[in-house]
Amino acid sequence: MKADAIRDKVAVVGVGCCAFGENWDQAPSDMIVDAAYEAYADAGIEEPQKQIDAVFTGSIYSNKGPHECADALKLFEKPVTMVSNYCATGTDAFRCGVMSVAARLYDTVLVVGYDKPKDRGVAGPSVVMSQVRDLPQTPAGWFALCASTYFEKYGAGREDLARIAVKNHHNGTLAPNSFLKREISVDDALKARMISWPFGLYDCAAQTDGAAAAVITRADLAKSHRDDAPLVKAVTVMAGPNPQKDPGNDFLRWKPTGWAAKVAYEQAGIADPSREIDVAQLHDCFTLTELLSYEDLGFIEKGAAKEHIASGTFELSGELPVNTDGGLKAFGHPTGATGVRMIYENTLQLQGRAGDRQVKDPEIALSHNIGGHPTACGIAILGKGG
Amino acid sequence: MAALLSYGVYVPPTRLNLAQIGGRPPRDGGPEKAVAWNDEDSVTLAVSAGVSCLAGFDRESVDGVLFTTTTQPFQEKQGAALIARALDLPRSVRTADLTGSLRAGLGALRAAADSVAAGSARRVLVVVSDCRMGAPGSAQERSFGDAAAAFLVGEGPGIATLGESFSVSDEIVDVWRTAGDPFVHAWEERFIVQEGYVPRSVEAVRGLLEKTGTAIGDFHKIALYAPDARSHGTVARALGIEGERLQDPLLASVGNSGAAAAPLQLAAAHEAALPGDRLLVLAYGDGAEALELRVEAGIESLDPRRGLGWHHARRRTVSSYAAYQKARGLGTTEYPAAEDPGLSATIHHRERDEDVSLKGQQCQACGAIQFPVQRVCESCFAKDRFELVRLSDRAGKVVTYTLDFFFPTPEPPTIVTITDVDGARVHLQLVDCKPEDVHPGLPVEFVFRRIHSVGGRPNYYWKATPAAEDLS
Numbered sequence: 001m002k003a004d005a006i007r008d009k010v011a012v013v014g015v016g017c018c019a020f021g022e023n024w025d026q027a028p029s030d031m032i033v034d035a036a037y038e039a040y041a042d043a044g045i046e047e048p049q050k051q052i053d054a055v056f057t058g059s060i061y062s063n064k065g066p067h068e069c070a071d072a073l074k075l076f077e078k079p080v081t082m083v084s085n086y087c088a089t090g091t092d093a094f095r096c097g098v099m100s101v102a103a104r105l106y107d108t109v110l111v112v113g114y115d116k117p118k119d120r121g122v123a124g125p126s127v128v129m130s131q132v133r134d135l136p137q138t139p140a141g142w143f144a145l146c147a148s149t150y151f152e153k154y155g156a157g158r159e160d161l162a163r164i165a166v167k168n169h170h171n172g173t174l175a176p177n178s179f180l181k182r183e184i185s186v187d188d189a190l191k192a193r194m195i196s197w198p199f200g201l202y203d204c205a206a207q208t209d210g211a212a213a214a215v216i217t218r219a220d221l222a223k224s225h226r227d228d229a230p231l232v233k234a235v236t237v238m239a240g241p242n243p244q245k246d247p248g249n250d251f252l253r254w255k256p257t258g259w260a261a262k263v264a265y266e267q268a269g270i271a272d273p274s275r276e277i278d279v280a281q282l283h284d285c286f287t288l289t290e291l292l293s294y295e296d297l298g299f300i301e302k303g304a305a306k307e308h309i310a311s312g313t314f315e316l317s318g319e320l321p322v323n324t325d326g327g328l329k330a331f332g333h334p335t336g337a338t339g340v341r342m343i344y345e346n347t348l349q350l351q352g353r354a355g356d357r358q359v360k361d362p363e364i365a366l367s368h369n370i371g372g373h374p375t376a377c378g379i380a381i382l383g384k385g386g
Numbered sequence: 387m388a389a390l391l392s393y394g395v396y397v398p399p400t401r402l403n404l405a406q407i408g409g410r411p412p413r414d415g416g417p418e419k420a421v422a423w424n425d426e427d428s429v430t431l432a433v434s435a436g437v438s439c440l441a442g443f444d445r446e447s448v449d450g451v452l453f454t455t456t457t458q459p460f461q462e463k464q465g466a467a468l469i470a471r472a473l474d475l476p477r478s479v480r481t482a483d484l485t486g487s488l489r490a491g492l493g494a495l496r497a498a499a500d501s502v503a504a505g506s507a508r509r510v511l512v513v514v515s516d517c518r519m520g521a522p523g524s525a526q527e528r529s530f531g532d533a534a535a536a537f538l539v540g541e542g543p544g545i546a547t548l549g550e551s552f553s554v555s556d557e558i559v560d561v562w563r564t565a566g567d568p569f570v571h572a573w574e575e576r577f578i579v580q581e582g583y584v585p586r587s588v589e590a591v592r593g594l595l596e597k598t599g600t601a602i603g604d605f606h607k608i609a610l611y612a613p614d615a616r617s618h619g620t621v622a623r624a625l626g627i628e629g630e631r632l633q634d635p636l637l638a639s640v641g642n643s644g645a646a647a648a649p650l651q652l653a654a655a656h657e658a659a660l661p662g663d664r665l666l667v668l669a670y671g672d673g674a675e676a677l678e679l680r681v682e683a684g685i686e687s688l689d690p691r692r693g694l695g696w697h698h699a700r701r702r703t704v705s706s707y708a709a710y711q712k713a714r715g716l717g718t719t720e721y722p723a724a725e726d727p728g729l730s731a732t733i734h735h736r737e738r739d740e741d742v743s744l745k746g747q748q749c750q751a752c753g754a755i756q757f758p759v760q761r762v763c764e765s766c767f768a769k770d771r772f773e774l775v776r777l778s779d780r781a782g783k784v785v786t787y788t789l790d791f792f793f794p795t796p797e798p799p800t801i802v803t804i805t806d807v808d809g810a811r812v813h814l815q816l817v818d819c820k821p822e823d824v825h826p827g828l829p830v831e832f833v834f835r836r837i838h839s840v841g842g843r844p845n846y847y848w849k850a851t852p853a854a855e856d857l858s
Contacts, residue, residue: 132729132734132737132847133758133813134840135802138793140788140792141802145787147786148786148788149826195792196788196789196790197790243804245811245813246811247754247756247765247806248765249804251786
């Protein structure tokens with residue numbers, strides 16, 4: 001990998017995000033249009049059919065391929081690609097767009113992440129079993145597998161997870177497009193019905209529909225769109241072994257996060273993430289996933305999450321605010337949309353446009369997805385522009 | 387002479403205390419019945435009995451499997467072939483099912499013995515298993531229990547020489563189940579006892595005594611199939627069997643286990659048998675069949691195994707009658723609509739080594755054992771240098787776990803683990819274990835169970851269960 005191939009080559013000149021939720025009366029195309037046209041307006045794009053050179057779209061539920069997005073936006077006679085990479089799908093679509101611009105293949109690219117899981121008529125468990133060995137289980141069961149081992153080694157427990165849920169519920173009340181806008185208490189979280197130990201209901205992200213979009217362009221062209229466009233410092237995805245069969249897994253971490261972080265920090269020239277990163281959107285599909293990510297991303301030492309959760313390090317007013325918009329907890333997790341929704345939030349934060357949830361003067365913002373069993377991680381780092 | 391070389395039994399751990407049927411709390415010491423749970427059926431019970439039976443025997447030496455049941459999971463599809471695969475028996479094994487009759491277990495033993503005597507088979511595994519259902523509220527529901535027994539039949543002397551048998555065939559509509567009906571039905575009880583069970587049983591036993599020139603008093607243990615305790619006593623009295631010699635029919639502890647009932651008693655008789663003992667076993671169903679055996683010195687050198695006492699000691703009472711009904715598919719319940727596109731039979735076929743035989747692979751370059759079968763080594767990246775290894779009879783250890791309360795099961799939660807087997811990691815459910823007893827490091831062994839019914843048919847896979855060393 002060429003560490004300097006990405007840094008400061010590409011700017012995010014426009015972002016958009018539809019309201020996430022149980023969007024019963026919206027088709028995927030409705031959400032795509034809402035998100036993309038908000039991003040167009042943000043970028044000052046008035047003739048997308050002329051100004052957008054290529055589209056990278058990400059979805060894992062759609063069975064219509066890239067045409068769904070192309071047709072919704074009527075972006076024809078240009079390359080449109082669909083990316084699928086589990087929960088890192090949105091970040092990977094963004095990465096493909098960034099690479100194509102950095103390679104000077106295109107000037108201006110639209111990235112759209114979306115998914116519509118609520119059209120399937122499935123309320124909770126969403127695991128399609130197609131093989132004998134597929135255990136009838138939910139993603140909660142996959143992500144819970146680090147709990148018994150981590151709790152035993154580091155003395156953390158359900159209360160620590162509950163505090164993460166409380167934080168993200170609070171942050172979600174401050175984000176206009178979030179699905180859950182309700183404060184909860186630690187007690188609420190601990191008493192909620194059990195889903196997959198140690199995850200109670202409030203430890204789990206909701207299933208929602210949503211779409212988010214970003215317009216990216218070459219850094220030297222950014223000023224023609226806006227003055228404060230953040231620059232891409234790093235973007236990577238990383239494949240990992242299936243932890244359910246990986247003989248070397250210690251179930252104290254999800255390996256791909258550490259691997260992706262190492263590469264992303266190298267790309268961005270970050271030596272000390274705990275000091276240099278000012279705000280982060282982490283993949284809180286389950287509270288424990290967020291907890292492990294604090295450590296696997298090098299924000300804190302392995303095993304130190306409990307004390308940092310207690311001291312409020314990752315709260316809006318803390319030293320390194322995490323999931324300023326409430327994260328997957330408050331927005332739900334329309335898989336393809338999530339990574340792009342995080343780009344949206346980090347862009348607003350870097351531009352000082354995040355309203356009541358604005359973090360003070362952030363310079364560097366990180367977003368992170370991890371998905372599959374989990375088997376794939378995506379990380380994007382943006383820096384303040386202008 | 388053909389002989390039994392080994393035996394094995396399996397009784398599912400769950401018990402329904404008969405008081406629970408009436409909605410009352412279980413009565414301590416009261417009658418109970420063994421219940422195959424929702425991940426168990428005749429095939430899985432048979433596999434577990436087969437595993438126990440084959441302990442200490444080279445599985446490569448088995449060249450025949452006869453499976454007997456009245457409750458085949460499939461109307462069309464062989465049970466014996468599935469059982470043979472789960473037991474990782476050689477591909478050239480001859481397999482057949484003898485089904486639809488309560489007395490086919492003794493017929494299978496006879497057929498196995500005849501094959502061995504004729505030289506057409508060397509070692510035949512006979513597995514007998516039943517999971518009969520009585521309609522809710524019926525007398526059958528109270529009396530039926532689930533169990534399995536297995537015998538390895540080969541050239542003697544073994545543990546018991548298979549002697550003469552005597553068979554009576556009769557046409558009688560006393561107990562039956564028609565195609566497509568989940569429940570066994572019966573004609574009037576007095577008719578069954580007076581015109582069927584009692585006279586045919588007595589006739590078969592007397593026929594055998596006459597044929598062999600023996601008296602009932604020559605036998606040390608007599609195992610009689612019986613639909614209920616009362617008629618069991620009637621036949622015993624008619625034959626003049628004294629109390630000590632009558633094998634416990636297990637009616638109040640296991641229940642009437644159908645085709646497995648007589649073979650299960652025969653296996654149990656071996657647990658206490660001494661060389662030289664003579665055994666007599668009777669099976670009933672559209673006639674009756676009696677078989678005599680002579681216990682050989684080999685009984686004393688047979689490896690210790692899990693007997694009925696072991697299974698009795700580890701039993702647990704179901705939480706409620708409603709949970710029992712759910713487990714047996716009798717409750718009304720609305721599961722979340724399953725996305726059930728079916729399961730690829732092609733993939734199932736491709737992966738039968740892993741799924742049915744629980745085979746992993748050992749890298750011939752670095753020695754690492756891994757699961758499932760894959761082309762490139764997880765450890766050293768060597769390509770295509772593997773040998774299949776059977777994991778099902780190895781010891782495992784829980785690495786981590788979760789308790790899944792979300793997926794609908796009769797008694798949530800479902801325990802899901804990552805289990806280590808000699809370095810291989812396998813994602814497995816943990817069964818027959820209380821949630822509070824699971825912890826990282828828990829030693830486990832493996833049991834063949836139903837995993838799910840995707841595609842509208844039973845799919846089988848292995849599960850972990852806490853390892854048990856105690857053979858008492």
